[in-house]
Amino acid sequence: MLNFTMSGELIAFFIFAALMIGGAVLMVTLEKVVHMVVSMAVVFIGLGAMYVLLEAEFVAFVQVLIYGGAVSILMIFGIMMTKHGSEGSERPRPLYETLIAIGALSLFGLLFYAIRTTTFPQPAQFHPGEDNTMALGELLFTEYIVPFELVSILLTVAFIGAIVLARKGE
Structure with missing residues (x-):
């Protein structure tokens, strides 16, 4: 049915995808805000690595520099400079968590069905030898x-x- 050949690019994709999913899950589940920002920075850096796999070096550089670095540091400074108390730190009720899990699984199923049934157009010819960073810099x-x-x-x-x-x- 499906024929997968394992290549280095596919292995790197799965590693970075697992890193990004893990960071996103930690972002939602962690209690301390600083830990949330660090896990969000992991997601940003993983996304930059995905751009490298797509051979979009400039976008990867900007992703890591701006989001992985600057936005994360800015959020940490914002957290450190504001006062926050412990009011509102109560845990959600089990019914609430169950409804959230059902909604997330339903959304996942809907997206999975939509992606599997959609026919995508064939991509244009790609020339891997082109230097897209140089062309983007000249245009900019x-x-x-x-x-x-x-x-x-x-x-x-x-x-x-x-x-x-x-x-x-x-």
């Missing part, structure tokens, strides 16, 4: 230089505004 710094610089200015202004707002709290 020639045709799209003005939006690129505007985004960098906007991010700088947002960063300075966040510092000003944090200083007002003192």
Whole structure:
């Protein structure tokens, strides 16, 4: 029925998929917020590895740099700078957990059925020798230089505004 040949790429895919699923499950089930952020960073880094398997090196680099690093650190700083008490730390009731499990399994079954019955179009020819990072960089710094610089200015202004707002709290 199904013929799978194990290759290094397929083994790497399953390892990274298991890493991402494990990180996502830990993100939902852990109690401490800092541990949740670390498991979320594991998911982000695993997603970057998936992009490497797809030969999208630039997107993988941005994923690891921005999400795996910057967003995770930003969330940890946000957690450390805010006050949170232990009110609302009660565990959900067993009926509630059972309904959540039934809903998750139903969603999984629906998605599995939809993916198995869908006919996907054949992908376009892929040329593995192309350097997509170089082409993206040339396009970014020639045709799209003005939006690129505007985004960098906007991010700088947002960063300075966040510092000003944090200083007002003192």
